[in-house]
Amino acid sequence: MNEYEVIKKIFSPLSSNNLSLNLDDDAAVLPDKKKIVVGTDSIVEGDHFQKNEKNPSLIAKKLLRANLSDLASMCAEPFGYTLNLSLPNKLKEKKLNRWIKLFAKGLKEDQLKYKLALIGGDTVVTSGPLILSITLFGYKKKKLIKRSNAKLSDDIYVTGNIGDSGVGYKILLKKLSLNKKLNNFYIRKHKLPDPPVEFSKELGRYINSATDISDGLLADLNNIILSSNCGAEINIEKIPFSKQTKELLNLNKINTNYLITCGEDYQLIFTANKKNSKKIISLARKHLLKITKIGSILKKKKLIVLDQNNKELSFKSLGFKHF
Amino acid sequence: MNEYEVIKKIFSPLSSNNLSLNLDDDAAVLPDKKKIVVGTDSIVEGDHFQKNEKNPSLIAKKLLRANLSDLASMCAEPFGYTLNLSLPNKLKEKKLNRWIKLFAKGLKEDQLKYKLALIGGDTVVTSGPLILSITLFGYKKKKLIKRSNAKLSDDIYVTGNIGDSGVGYKILLKKLSLNKKLNNFYIRKHKLPDPPVEFSKELGRYINSATDISDGLLADLNNIILSSNCGAEINIEKIPFSKQTKELLNLNKINTNYLITCGEDYQLIFTANKKNSKKIISLARKHLLKITKIGSILKKKKLIVLDQNNKELSFKSLGFKHF
Numbered sequence: 001m002n003e004y005e006v007i008k009k010i011f012s013p014l015s016s017n018n019l020s021l022n023l024d025d026d027a028a029v030l031p032d033k034k035k036i037v038v039g040t041d042s043i044v045e046g047d048h049f050q051k052n053e054k055n056p057s058l059i060a061k062k063l064l065r066a067n068l069s070d071l072a073s074m075c076a077e078p079f080g081y082t083l084n085l086s087l088p089n090k091l092k093e094k095k096l097n098r099w100i101k102l103f104a105k106g107l108k109e110d111q112l113k114y115k116l117a118l119i120g121g122d123t124v125v126t127s128g129p130l131i132l133s134i135t136l137f138g139y140k141k142k143k144l145i146k147r148s149n150a151k152l153s154d155d156i157y158v159t160g161n162i163g164d165s166g167v168g169y170k171i172l173l174k175k176l177s178l179n180k181k182l183n184n185f186y187i188r189k190h191k192l193p194d195p196p197v198e199f200s201k202e203l204g205r206y207i208n209s210a211t212d213i214s215d216g217l218l219a220d221l222n223n224i225i226l227s228s229n230c231g232a233e234i235n236i237e238k239i240p241f242s243k244q245t246k247e248l249l250n251l252n253k254i255n256t257n258y259l260i261t262c263g264e265d266y267q268l269i270f271t272a273n274k275k276n277s278k279k280i281i282s283l284a285r286k287h288l289l290k291i292t293k294i295g296s297i298l299k300k301k302k303l304i305v306l307d308q309n310n311k312e313l314s315f316k317s318l319g320f321k322h323f
Numbered sequence: 324m325n326e327y328e329v330i331k332k333i334f335s336p337l338s339s340n341n342l343s344l345n346l347d348d349d350a351a352v353l354p355d356k357k358k359i360v361v362g363t364d365s366i367v368e369g370d371h372f373q374k375n376e377k378n379p380s381l382i383a384k385k386l387l388r389a390n391l392s393d394l395a396s397m398c399a400e401p402f403g404y405t406l407n408l409s410l411p412n413k414l415k416e417k418k419l420n421r422w423i424k425l426f427a428k429g430l431k432e433d434q435l436k437y438k439l440a441l442i443g444g445d446t447v448v449t450s451g452p453l454i455l456s457i458t459l460f461g462y463k464k465k466k467l468i469k470r471s472n473a474k475l476s477d478d479i480y481v482t483g484n485i486g487d488s489g490v491g492y493k494i495l496l497k498k499l500s501l502n503k504k505l506n507n508f509y510i511r512k513h514k515l516p517d518p519p520v521e522f523s524k525e526l527g528r529y530i531n532s533a534t535d536i537s538d539g540l541l542a543d544l545n546n547i548i549l550s551s552n553c554g555a556e557i558n559i560e561k562i563p564f565s566k567q568t569k570e571l572l573n574l575n576k577i578n579t580n581y582l583i584t585c586g587e588d589y590q591l592i593f594t595a596n597k598k599n600s601k602k603i604i605s606l607a608r609k610h611l612l613k614i615t616k617i618g619s620i621l622k623k624k625k626l627i628v629l630d631q632n633n634k635e636l637s638f639k640s641l642g643f644k645h646f
Contacts, residue, residue, distance in 0.1 A: 027362030027397050029463060032355065039350030040405045040458065042447045074350050082363045084407065084456040124365045128451005133407040135363065135458040140352060 006123070010104045011083075014111060014118040028082070028120040035140035039070035045088075045129035048264075049191070050172055056099050058191045059132070060106030067136040068114060069195035069212040069266040075145040075204030076138035078114060078197070083107075083121035086131040114197055143204045145270075148227035150209040154271035154297040156232060157280065159196045160290055161242040162217050164189035166262025167254060176253065185244060193266035199287040200268060206280050210270035216263040218318040222303050224271065233304040234295030236260075236313065260305075261318060271297055329446070333427045334406075337434060337441040351405070351443040358463035362393035368411075368452035372514070373495055379422050381514045382455070383429030390459040391437060392518035392535040392589040398468040398527030399461035401437060401520070406430075406444035409454040437520055466527045468593075471550035473532040477594035477620040479555060480603065482519045483613055484565040485540050487512035489585025490577060499576065508567060516589035522610040523591060529603050533593035539586040541641040545626050547594065556627040557618030559583075559636065583628075584641060594620055 030036055043066065045051055049059050064081070071078045087096065111117065119137070168190025170176040171183050178186070195212065203210075209228060213220045217239065225232050236256055241249065248254045272280055277293075284291040298304070305313045353359055366389065368374055372382050387404070394401050410419065434440065442460070491513025493499040494506050501509070518535065526533075532551055536543045540562065548555050559579055564572065571577045595603055600616075607614040621627070628636045 027360045027393050027399065027459075027461075029467060030353070030359040030361055032358040035355040036353040036359065037350045038353055038405065038443060038458075038460075040407055040443055040445050042407045042409060042445045042456075044409065044447050044449050046450070047447065070350050076350065082361065082458055084363055084365045086365060086367065086409070086454050120361060120363055122363050122365045122456070124367045124370065124454070126367050126451050126454060127369070128449050128454075131409050131447070131449060131451075131454055133365075133445070133456050135361075135405055136350075137361075138350075144352060 006100060010100055011118060011121065014104060014107055030137060031079070037071060037074055037076040037138045037140050037144070038135060039067055040133060040135040041067045041070065042131060042133040044131050051129070056103040057106030057109070060103045061110050061192055063132050063134050064107065064110045064114070064116070065193045065195055065266060066214065067134045068197050069193065069214065071136055071138040072195050072197050072200035073145070073210045073212040073268055075141050075143070075200050075210065077141060077201050078116055078136055078138040080117045080119040081134050081136045082119055084133040085121070085123045086126045087123065088130055089125040089127055141201065141204045145204050145207060145210045146227070147209055147211045147224050150224050150228035150230055150271040150297045151273065152230065152297055152299055153274065154208055155274055155277060155293050156221065156234060156269065156271050156295045156297065157291050157293055158213070158217065158240060158267055158269045159199065159284075160194070160265070160267040161240050161245065162213070162265055162267065163245055163259025163262060164242050165193065165264045165266070166259060167245060167248065169262065169264070178253070182244060190264065193264065195266045196268055196287065196289050199284065199289050202283055203270070203280070206276040206283070207270045207272040210268055213265040213267050213269055214263055216261040216318060217265070217269065218260050218303065218305070218315060219263070220269055222318050224269065225297070225301065225303060228297075229301065231298035231300045231302040231304065232295055233298050233306065235306045237308045238292060238294045240290060240292040257315065261315070329423060333423055334441060334444065337427060337430055353460060354402070360394060360397055360399040360461045360463050360467070361458060362390055363456060363458040364390045364393065365454060365456040367454050374452070379426040380429030380432070383426045384433050384515055386455050386457050387430065387433045387437070387439070388516045388518055388589060389537065390457045391520050392516065392537065394459055394461040395518050395520050395523035396468070396533045396535040396591055398464050398466070398523050398530075398533065400464060400524050401439055401459055401461040403440045403442040404457050404459045405442055407456040408444070408446045409449045410446065411453055412448040412450055464524065464527045468527050468530060468533045469550070470532055470534045470547050473547050473551035473553055473594040473620050474596065475553065475620055475622055476597065477531055478597055478600060478616050479544065479557060479592065479594050479618045479620065480614050480616055481536070481540065481563060481590055481592045482522065482607075483517070483588070483590040484563050484568065485536070485588055485590065486568055486582025486585060487565050488516065488587045488589070489582060490568060490571065492585065492587070493577075501576070505567060513587065516587065518589045519591055519610065519612050522607065522612050525606055526593070526603070529599040529606070530593045530595040533591055536588040536590050536592055537586055539584040539641060540588070540592065541583050541626065541628070541638060542586070543592055545641050547592065548620070548624065548626060551620075552624065554621035554623045554625040554627065555618060556621050556629065558629045560631045561615060561617045563613060563615040580638065584638070
């Protein structure tokens with residue numbers, strides 16, 4: 001397949017005709033009924049996903065979901081995306097065609113799951129590793145949620161569990177090995193994040209600030225307090241871990257420090273006035289989503305992490321640095 | 324500089340505060356007064372721009388201008404962009420900082436020239452070559468111009484000159500060498516395209532279809548007729564070349580075939596009803612822009628290229644194939 005055939009056969013069926021103009025033009029048109037929120041993310045083979053990943057569908061889904069996580073943190077409603085593919089020139093045509101088909105299969109499945117359409121893109125070849133970027137568009141809900149709006153005494157919540165993705169990453173790097181079932185559990189958590197997209201669409205009215213946990217719980221909470229000009233106190237005992245991870249902690253196979261700094265959880269961390277607590281918990285229940293209060297916003301501009309004895313812990317690094 | 328510093332010091336000053344939320348959040352918000360058009364393009368070191376380019380400002384400008392060319396072909400009015408940088412991990416910090424600063428300088432200059440703002444982005448590192456993607460946003464003008472709307476008997480126009488960029492590319496590849504002044508002239512044409520952005524904002528009302536010449540004059544005209552379900556006849560004698568290129572043709576240093584298939588001209592090719600001819604020519608004059616009628620749209624679904632004796636020429640390849 002040449003580029004024309006790839007677009008016609010593979011990507012056009014993924015596109016929304018009225019927005020993308022069938023991918024037949026140099027640009028696409030966005031809908032104009034509501035204000036639009038836009039986020040963008042890139043992922044690199046061997047860094048954000050495994051080298052020679054056998055299942056390109058998973059790469060497609062991770063790419064989409066990392067971006068969906070960004071829009072979820074602003075409580076927007078995603079509807080479409082543009083895609084930039086940098087494909088390795090060393091891939092032979094047969095292998096490339098197979099890769100593109102499976103990649104598009106993953107896009108299609110997640111488009112259905114999250115109600116998205118492809119609206120444009122560009123493809124280039126590189127002598128380096130595979131690089132993929134998505135620019136994701138969503139409708140702004142009534143209230144735009146930002147990092148910078150945390151208020152004094154706000155409760156701090158996180159969705160889901162923290163650190164499972166990071167444990168999966170360690171297993172992929174062969175820095176940790178568990179039994180087959182556990183290895184698979186964690187690797188899946190790493191490869192297939194599950195950002196709380198539906199929950200977030202309804203969450204905006206109850207909260208003051210939010211971000212998604214991509215760089216690590218501490219780093220992303222730190223982003224909130226830096227932007228909001230305040231501090232936070234969280235209790236390490238309250239941080240939600242899966243039962244599998246609690247077991248690893250008990251066996252000293254992993255430490256808490258790693259779990260709260262490893263990143264790529266793609267869960268939300270958000271702050272809300274205490275008076276909205278019941279409504280938030282009830283919304284989470286409606287979406288069958290685990291949420292946990294882990295601390296509160298302080299005036300003092302500092303990130304305080306307390307251990308089980310209310311003693312302050314110190315950290316060399318708060319989380320993942322990009323470069 | 325780490326990523327946080329790069330964003331705060333280098334990219335925040337390029338951003339539009341009200342759209343980008345100071346680049347402080349996970350996503351940006353687009354204005355909602357008009358319908359928005361979106362296009363995206365990626366460029367790769369060693370392919371779309373020279374390996375180890377000494378002036379990263381030029382890379383920034385080529386990236387922006389290739390995208391501006393896409394939006395110009397839809398006669399939209401560009402206002403902002405998101406940026407995805409994949410930076411080589413082999414670059415040492417000092418060199419990287421210098422690169423980013425000069426790159427941002429180029430962005431800033433073209434932001435002023437074209438009235439654009441940075442509204443978001445993402446940065447990753449790669450073991451391969453530098454890859455850059457831009458997603459560019461523009462306001463849709465009253466009439467959306469598409470490739471697929473060429474009408475029977477339409478005049479076919481191109482802006483500027485054809486092939487100068489391709490000659491520059493040959494010189495960079497050391498497949499052609501001229502005197503220093505000419506080498507510089509052509510290399511500049513290749514590195515710094517000059518899409519007719521201002522002209523295109525006013526052109527929409529007079530034309531039926533358009534695209535930009537990125538893959539080559541013949542290939543892009545062929546895209547118009549394929550999408551519009553018609554044919555075209557152009558005369559090779561009418562294709563506009565710079566006086567420098569005419570001289571090269573006379574000296575047999577280059578051939579016409581190459582010039583009309585080499586691509587990356589980032590000029591417009593558009594079709595319009597004959598009755599609008601005067602208005603189009605007068606608009607071009609207002610913008611001090613060269614435009615040339617090179618042929619017309621036919622019913623018969625074929626791309627016919629006539630030589631100086633009205634004999635039909637045949638072509639092995641119409642232009643650049645992406646993969």
